[in-house]
Amino acid sequence: MKRELEACFDAALVRLGWIAPSGSLIERPRETGHGDYSSHVALRLAKSLGKSPLAVAQTIVSNLPPAFEIERIAIEPLGFINIHLSQEALLRELARMMDGTHPYGHSPPGATRVLIEFVSANPNGPLHIGHGRGAAFGDALARVLEATGSCVEREYYVNDAGRQMDILALSVWIRYREYLTRVTQAFPSAGYQGDYIRDLAGKLVGAEGSRFLRDDERAPLPPDTPESDGADRHVDARIALMKEALGDEDYAAVLDFARGQMLELIRQDLLEFGVRYDRFYSERSLYTEGQVNELIRLLAERGETYTQDGALWFRASTHGDEKDRVLMRSNGAYTYFAPDLAYHLDKMRRGYDRLINVLGSDHHGYAPRIRAGLEALGEDPHHLEVRLVQFAVLYRAGQRVQMSTRSGSFVTLRELVDEVGRDAARFFYVMRSETQHLDFDLDLAKSQSQENPVYYVQYAHARIASLFRECAERGLELDQSDRQDWERLDQPLERTLLTILIRYPEVLEQAADGSAPHLIAQYLRELAQAFHAYYHAVPLLVSERSLRNARLSLCFAARLILADGLSLLGVSAPSKM
C-alpha cells in the first residue's frame, strides 16, 4: 500500500520535473486525524524551489495520477499532505490477507543469500540466559529475513580447538575417576565445575567402561592459587599429566567424547528452544584442513605480519583496529584470532550477499579486529554486519537474580525455559530492541493475565479460534465466497483494525531492513489490543448472514496475521489456552 502511494508521488514529481528528496516520501502520521498516510515532500522541496510549502503541496497534489486507493487528500497549511484511504483499497488488502496461497506481507524467496551466525557459545558448558537472548534474536531475525524473501542459512561456529577443550577433557576425566573410584579428587579451580561435567563423566563410564582409568598423581604440581596465574599454571600441569597418563590416542578419545557430548547438549537445548541450525562449523576443521596455515601465508605475502618477542603479529592497527594482534604466540600456539579470521575469510568466500554476526555485547572489541583482518586480505570489511546483543538480567520478586559463572552456578537457558516456558522466554527476549539492556521479569513472564504481553497476544488468537468453534457449533460457518459482504465493514473500530492489519507488510519490511524483530512484538501487541476492543464492542455472531460474514472475515484475517507474526518470533499461536 505504502509502495503504491509512493509510486503515485514519484510519478507526480517526475511529471513536474522535480527531484525527489532522499528518504521516504510517504510515512505514517502518528495522529489518526492526519489520515492513514501522509507526506512531507512539500516541506522538503519548498526551499530549493523557492516556493512556500503550501504552494508546492498544492502543485504536487494536482499532478498526482488518479488512484483508487485514495478516498480523500488533504493539504495542511504547513504543507503536509494527508491521505485517507478508500474502503475499496482496504478491502483489496483484506482479500490479499484471506488469500490462502501466499502469506500476507511475505515475499517469495528471492536470490539474496544471507548467512547469519549466532550464539556460537564455547562448548564447555550449557547455554545460559545470555546465549538465550542471542538465540531468540538471531533466529527471529532469520525468520523475518526468510519471510521477506531472503535465502537464509543459520550457522554456529564451534570453538572446539585449543586449551579450553583440554580443560573440558581434564574436568570430565577427573569426575570420571571419581565416579569409578568413589574417591574425591582435588579439582582444579580453573576447571569446569558444573554438575553437567559429572553427567558427562557418567556417560563416559557407560560408553567406555573403566578403560581410561589411570593415575596422574606423581609429579609435584604448581600450587592452585588464585594469585597471579597460579590456577592457570596448575591446570596446564594437570593437563600435561593427563596426556602423559593416557597417551595421545586415549587422550584424544576422552576429549572427543566430551566435545561431542557437550555439543549435543547445546544442540538439544537450542532445538527445544525452537532454533534449528543449518550448520555447526568446527574451528578444529580450520586446522585440519589447513585454512589457518593458509591464512597466515596470505597475510605474510601481503606484508601484514611481523615477528616481535618471538610472536607473530598482524598489523591490525593499520586497518582501523586499536592495536596490533598476535596470531601465533611465542610458544608456537595460535591465538583464537587466527582461526576466527580464517573462518570469516571462508564465510566471505562462500559468496553470500549478506553476512550477519550476532554477538554478545561483551564481544564488541571483536568486530574491529575481524574487519581489520578482512580488509588486510582484500575483502570488503563492511560486508560483515555485526549486531551486538545487550545483556539480559533476570528479576524474581523484584530482586535481581545473581549470575555467577564461577562454580558453574549460572542460570541456564534450559532452567529459564523450564520455569517460564518457551513462548514467554522467546517473546520477552525479542520484545525489546537488542541494543537495550533487558530486564527479564520472571514473575511477569509466568503470569497468565493481561499484564503479560505474551498472553495478551496469544489470548487474542485463542479468542478468535474459540469464536470460530462457537460458529461451528451453531452452524454459522464463514462463507468466504461472497466478498460483496465486506462492504458492511463500516464501523470505526473495523476501519481501525483494518488499517492496523494492512500495516503488517511494512512492519515486516522495517524489521528486516533494520534487523529489528522487536518491531513485530510491538506491532502484535497493538493488533491484539485493537482486536480485543473490537471484540468487546461489536457483536460478531449476528443473525444477519452478510454482516456476520463480513465481521468474521475480518476476525479471520486478524487471526492469520497474529499467527504469522507470532511464528516469526518463534512463539506458538494456541487455539485454546
Place this chain on the structure above:
RNA sequence: GCGCCCGUAGCUCAGUUGGAUAGAGCGCAGCCCUCCGAAGGCUGAGGCCACAGGUUCGAAUCCUGUCGGGCGCGCCA
C-alpha cells in the same frame, strides 16, 4: 585512561532513519459481564525526551561538550 552501547511518564520500554499537540504496557484512581472467552473492555491523572551549546523552515532523533549507568580493553577464551 581509551573505545563501544545507553539516559524518554513512578517502573519497563517504543518512537517509522529530521516532521504536525510526545506514544504504549505495567502500576495508580475510577467504571463495565443475563451477552460470541473478564486471560477482556472503557475513562483519568502522570513529561524541561539527563544537561548545555550547535546545525535549519523544523531536533527525542544529526554534531560537540558535560554528567550519570552498562560493557570491553592480555602472547585469555
